Amino acid sequence: MEEVHFNFEDLKVYQKALDFTDHAYELAAKFPKTEIYGLTSQFIRAAVSMALNTSEGSGNTDAQFHKYLQTADDSLRECVTCSTIAFRRGYITQQENQKSRILLLEIFKMIKSLQRYLRSKGKE
Template sequence: MEFGEIVYNQIKRFPKIEDYRLSSQFARAADLIAFNIAEGSGGSDASFLNYLRIARNSSRECVSASTKAYRRNYISFDEYEINRGYLVEINKMLSSLMKYIKSKDN
């Protein structure tokens, strides 16, 4: 949830030309991480794993969006590093949760 808010605040400063391009894609991908975790948590383990995979893919998309934002000088290097730090942690948590759910079947 926190990462989505960080991205939301960053894209406020992006130029208008990015409104329906990088800004919307970055915000959507960041929000989808939390949305997919929440949506999948109420179902079966198999369904939840699928939603976690989608969340992980969204986090990877955020890595690319953050890199593009930095290369286009929309965010600072420090913001870029903060984003990467969050995304590394998010991916670690998702991987650990997925591993745990898979181990329950054994």
């Protein structure tokens, strides 16, 4: 059977967002059970939101895609905060928090670069 493939799956920022989602799930599994409806849920939802908004926005106009990327960026910032809180509460190590921040910085740069490209296309 032929593999079904969608164009947005080729976007590097989408692939990196999926990678971060895997990372977020791994970290969140270390959080205490008391956080299941709090920090755990928020961290995972924010991580998933980056990939969802990137894929959903890619099928729209450039202006709409830019807005979806901004929502992905907003979710990215939530992930930074969730990781920081998890570190401060002792749920994850400094190294795990730093890895999160490095991964998120890479995605952040990709989002901003793609947004700049979309804006420049609109000025042509």
